[in-house]
Amino acid sequence: MxxxxxxxxxxxxxxxxxxxxxxxxxxxxxxxxxxxxxxxxxxxxxxxxxxxxxxxxxxxxxxxxxxxxxxxxxxxxxxxxxxxIPESFLRKEAEHVEGFAPEAAVVTHGGGKKLDEPLVIRPTSETIIYSxxxxxxxxxxxxxxxxxxxxxxxxxxxxxxxxxxxxxxxxxxxxxxxxxxxxxxxxxxxxxxxxxxxxxxxxxxxxxxxxxxxxxxxxxxxxxxxxxxxxxxxxxxxxxxxxxxxxxxxxxxxxxxxxxxxxxxxxxxxxxxxxxxxxxxxxxxxGDDNGLRIPPKLAPTEVVIVPIWKSDEERARLLEAANNVKQALTSWTGRGHDGIRVHVDAREGIKPGAKYYEWELRGVPLRLELGPRDLQSNSCMVARRDGNFIGPAPAEVPGGKAPSRKAVLSLDGLPTAINDILTTIQSDMLAAALARREANSHREPMTYDTFRELMEGDGGFVYAGWNGDPAIEAKVKEETKATIRCIPDAEFRSKDAPTTCMVTGEPAKHEVVWAKAY
RNA sequence: CGGGGCGUAGCGUAGCCCGGUAUCGCGCCUGCUUUGGGAGCAGGAGGUCGCCGGUUCGAAUCCGGCCGCCCCGACCA
Missing domain, CATH: 3.30.930.10 (Bira Bifunctional Protein; Domain 2)
Structure with missing residues (x-):
C-alpha cells in the first residue's frame, strides 16, 4: 500500500x-x-x-x-x-469558539448523506457537559x-x-x-x-x-x-x-x-x-543518552531479570531460578496487594550484554542478573538504571578505575531489599530533576538585554518583574519566543521579589516566570 | 498558506547528471559455534524504485502532472 x-x-x-x-x-x-x-x-x-x-x-x-x-x-x-458535539454548541460561548473553532475537526456526512447540522469531534467537552x-x-x-x-x-x-x-x-x-x-x-x-x-x-x-x-x-x-x-x-x-x-x-x-x-x-x-x-x-x-528512564511508580516493569547460562543444563537451572525469584517478587505483600512488577528475559540467542542495553533503552528502573556463580552463592547482581550506587558509594577503587555500580544482593529477603532500592530510585530521580531545574532557573536581577541573550543561548526559567501589560508580554514573545509560563504561587516566588518590570523599568505588578515552551 | 528538502526491502542508503529491471549496512529467518556489557561464520527470505501519463526497442534514471512526508515561518495540552 x-x-x-x-x-x-x-x-x-x-x-x-x-x-x-x-x-x-x-x-x-x-x-x-x-x-x-x-x-x-x-x-x-x-x-x-x-x-x-x-x-x-x-x-x-x-x-x-x-x-x-x-x-x-x-x-x-x-x-x-x-x-x-453539535457544532452550534461550540458557538455558544464566545471566547471558547474563538479558541477552538480553528482546530476543530468537523463531521459533515453520515450514513452516506450530508448532515443537517455538522458535528464537531470534541476538542474538549465543556459544551456538551454543561448542557x-x-x-x-x-x-x-x-x-x-x-x-x-x-x-x-x-x-x-x-x-x-x-x-x-x-x-x-x-x-x-x-x-x-x-x-x-x-x-x-x-x-x-x-x-x-x-x-x-x-x-x-x-x-x-x-x-x-x-x-x-x-x-x-x-x-x-x-x-x-x-x-x-x-x-x-x-x-x-x-x-x-x-x-x-x-x-x-x-x-x-x-x-x-x-x-x-x-x-x-x-x-x-x-x-x-x-x-x-x-x-x-x-x-x-x-531520559539520558542511553535511552528512557522510567520512575518505578510508573514503570510497567520495575525489575527485569536477565538469566545467564552457557549449557542447556545451566539454562534449565537458571530459568527455573529466575522464575522463582520473579515469583518471590510478584507475590510479595510488603506494599499491599500489588507485588513488584517483574519480567524475566528468557530469550535465547541474544547475549546478556545485548539484553542489558535493550532494557536500559526501554527504561526499566532495575536490572537483576542471575548466573551460575550467583546461584552458587545464593545471590544476584543488581544494577540501577539511574546509574547511582546501591548503598553507600565505595570510597576508592585500586588502580583508579571507576567503581562498579552493580551490587550483590542475597536472594534471602530479596523483595524487601529490591523494594527499598526502588523507593530510593524514585526519590533520587525527583531530587535530580529538581536540582537540574533549580540550576537552570534565574532569580538574579535581570535586564532585558541579558534576558534576550539568555533566551538565545541556554534558556531556562527566568523569574522577573512584569508591569502587567499584555502588550509587553506580546512584545517579549515576538522578540524572544519566550512566554510567561505563569505568575507563580507563593511558595515558588523569590525571596527578594523583583520590584520593577524587566522590560519597561516600571513598577512590577507581578513576579512572573518566563521561558520558551513546548 | 509562503520558503526549502525528500520519496528505492522493516529501517538507513548507493545508483539518477551519462537510460540496459537494483548496491551496501542494520534488522529478519535457518543451521553450527557462542552466551557474566551490544557474538562469529555459513546459508536464506524480502523491492510493481510514491502514483499516473509521456519519450524510447528498453525508464529508478529523461519529460509532464499528481500525491505524500519532513524541516523553517503565522496557532496550541
Missing part, C-alpha cells in the same frame, strides 16, 4: 548505529528516537496521529490508576460524554456535581510531535458545578495541588504551579492555573491545567439553580485536565 510509505520515521542514523543521537547533539532527534526505540509509540498512517504501543500505554495506565484513585478520594465520579448539567440541576441541593471523564479529544494542530502535540490524544477532563465562586475556586486549586503531588510523587517531575496570564489562559475560563515542568533542553512543558470557569458556560448553557433564598442563579464551574502529553514530559525529564 503506497499510502503507507510515509510511515518511515524522519530520523537519521538510527538503524545503522546502535547508539542514540545524544541529547547535546540534537535534543529533538534524541526525543523522537527514544520514543520510537523504547517502543512507547509509533507513527500512524494519518499525519499527526500516533499509535500508543503497550509500553507507552502501560505508563498511561499507571498514570490513570494513580490519578483516578485521587479523583475518587476527593469525591469525583467518572462518566462518559459522547465524542460528537447536560443544565438538565440535571434544578436546586442548590443538586450541587456540587463532581464529574470526571477519561476520553480522547481531537485538535487539528499544524505541527505535531509524538505525545507532546498530536491531532488526537488521550486525557482526563474533570468538570464540576458549584453554588458559589469561592467553592469553585477551592476546587480549582485543590485539583492543581493534586496534579502537582502526582507529578512529583509518581512522575518524579518537579513542577511549579501558578496562574496563567490573560493571553495564556483557557478560552472561556475566568482563570487558568497550570503545572509547569522544565525539560532537559530548559524549555517549559505545561503538564496540567485547572480552570475556574466562572459562570461563562453556565450562562451560555443556562445551567441555573434555585438558591436557598429562592432566586435563580447560574452555577460556578471548573474544568481541569492532564493528558498523554505527560508521557512526553516523563521522557524529556528523565
Amino acid at each position: 503506497p499510502a503507507l510509505c510515509h510511515l518511515k520515521p524522519a530520523i537519521s542514523r538510527m538503524s545503522d548505529d546502535k547508539k542514540l543521537t545524544s541529547r547535546a547533539e540534537d535534543f529533538s532527534a534524541w526525543y523522537n528516537e527514544v520514543v520510537l526505540r523504547a517502543q512507547l509509540a509509533d507513527y500512524s498512517p494519518v499525519r499527526g496521529c500516533m499509535v500508543i504501543r503497550p509500553d507507552g500505554y502501560g505508563i498511561w495506565e499507571r498514570m490513570q490508576r494513580a490519578l483516578d484513585d485521587q479523583f475518587k478520594a476527593t469525591g469525583h465520579r467518572n462518566a462518559y460524554f459522547p465524542l460528537l 447536560m448539567f443544565a438538565k440535571w440541576v434544578q436546586s442548590y441541593r443538586d450541587l456540587p456535581i463532581l464529574i470526571n471523564q477519561w476520553a480522547n479529544v481531537v485538535r487539528w494542530e499544524m505541527r505535531t510531535r509524538l505525545f507532546l502535540r498530536t491531532l488526537e490524544f488521550l486525557w482526563q477532563e474533570g468538570h464540576t458545578a458549584h453554588v458559589t465562586h469561592d467553592e469553585a475556586e477551592v476546587e480549582t486549586l485543590m485539583i492543581l495541588g493534586l496534579y502537582r503531588r502526582f507529578m512529583e510523587e509518581h512522575m518524579a517531575m518537579p513542577v511549579l504551579t501558578g496562574l496563567k496570564t490573560h493571553s495564556e489562559k483557557f478560552a472561556g475560563a475566568l482563570r487558568t492555573y497550570s503545572c509547569e515542568a522544565m525539560m532537559q533542553d530548559n524549555k517549559a512543558l505545561q503538564a496540567g491545567t485547572s480552570h475556574n470557569l466562572g459562570q461563562n458556560f453556565s450562562r451560555a448553557f443556562e445551567l441555573q439553580f434555585q438558591s436557598e433564598s429562592g432566586g435563580m442563579e447560574f452555577a460556578w464551574n471548573t474544568s481541569w485536565g492532564v493528558s498523554t502529553r505527560m508521557i512526553g514530559g516523563l521522557v524529556m525529564t528523565h
Whole structure:
C-alpha cells in the first residue's frame, strides 16, 4: 500500500548505529528516537496521529490508576460524554469558539448523506457537559456535581510531535458545578495541588504551579492555573491545567439553580485536565543518552531479570531460578496487594550484554542478573538504571578505575531489599530533576538585554518583574519566543521579589516566570 | 498558506547528471559455534524504485502532472 510509505520515521542514523543521537547533539532527534526505540509509540498512517504501543500505554495506565484513585478520594465520579458535539454548541460561548473553532475537526456526512447540522469531534467537552448539567440541576441541593471523564479529544494542530502535540490524544477532563465562586475556586486549586503531588510523587517531575496570564489562559475560563515542568533542553512543558470557569458556560448553557433564598442563579464551574502529553514530559525529564528512564511508580516493569547460562543444563537451572525469584517478587505483600512488577528475559540467542542495553533503552528502573556463580552463592547482581550506587558509594577503587555500580544482593529477603532500592530510585530521580531545574532557573536581577541573550543561548526559567501589560508580554514573545509560563504561587516566588518590570523599568505588578515552551 | 528538502526491502542508503529491471549496512529467518556489557561464520527470505501519463526497442534514471512526508515561518495540552 503506497499510502503507507510515509510511515518511515524522519530520523537519521538510527538503524545503522546502535547508539542514540545524544541529547547535546540534537535534543529533538534524541526525543523522537527514544520514543520510537523504547517502543512507547509509533507513527500512524494519518499525519499527526500516533499509535500508543503497550509500553507507552502501560505508563498511561499507571498514570490513570494513580490519578483516578485521587479523583475518587476527593469525591469525583467518572462518566462518559459522547465524542460528537453539535457544532452550534461550540458557538455558544464566545471566547471558547474563538479558541477552538480553528482546530476543530468537523463531521459533515453520515450514513452516506450530508448532515443537517455538522458535528464537531470534541476538542474538549465543556459544551456538551454543561448542557447536560443544565438538565440535571434544578436546586442548590443538586450541587456540587463532581464529574470526571477519561476520553480522547481531537485538535487539528499544524505541527505535531509524538505525545507532546498530536491531532488526537488521550486525557482526563474533570468538570464540576458549584453554588458559589469561592467553592469553585477551592476546587480549582485543590485539583492543581493534586496534579502537582502526582507529578512529583509518581512522575518524579518537579513542577511549579501558578496562574496563567490573560493571553495564556483557557478560552472561556475566568482563570487558568497550570503545572509547569522544565525539560532537559530548559524549555517549559505545561503538564496540567485547572480552570475556574466562572459562570461563562453556565450562562451560555443556562445551567441555573434555585438558591436557598429562592432566586435563580447560574452555577460556578471548573474544568481541569492532564493528558498523554505527560508521557512526553516523563521522557524529556528523565531520559539520558542511553535511552528512557522510567520512575518505578510508573514503570510497567520495575525489575527485569536477565538469566545467564552457557549449557542447556545451566539454562534449565537458571530459568527455573529466575522464575522463582520473579515469583518471590510478584507475590510479595510488603506494599499491599500489588507485588513488584517483574519480567524475566528468557530469550535465547541474544547475549546478556545485548539484553542489558535493550532494557536500559526501554527504561526499566532495575536490572537483576542471575548466573551460575550467583546461584552458587545464593545471590544476584543488581544494577540501577539511574546509574547511582546501591548503598553507600565505595570510597576508592585500586588502580583508579571507576567503581562498579552493580551490587550483590542475597536472594534471602530479596523483595524487601529490591523494594527499598526502588523507593530510593524514585526519590533520587525527583531530587535530580529538581536540582537540574533549580540550576537552570534565574532569580538574579535581570535586564532585558541579558534576558534576550539568555533566551538565545541556554534558556531556562527566568523569574522577573512584569508591569502587567499584555502588550509587553506580546512584545517579549515576538522578540524572544519566550512566554510567561505563569505568575507563580507563593511558595515558588523569590525571596527578594523583583520590584520593577524587566522590560519597561516600571513598577512590577507581578513576579512572573518566563521561558520558551513546548 | 509562503520558503526549502525528500520519496528505492522493516529501517538507513548507493545508483539518477551519462537510460540496459537494483548496491551496501542494520534488522529478519535457518543451521553450527557462542552466551557474566551490544557474538562469529555459513546459508536464506524480502523491492510493481510514491502514483499516473509521456519519450524510447528498453525508464529508478529523461519529460509532464499528481500525491505524500519532513524541516523553517503565522496557532496550541
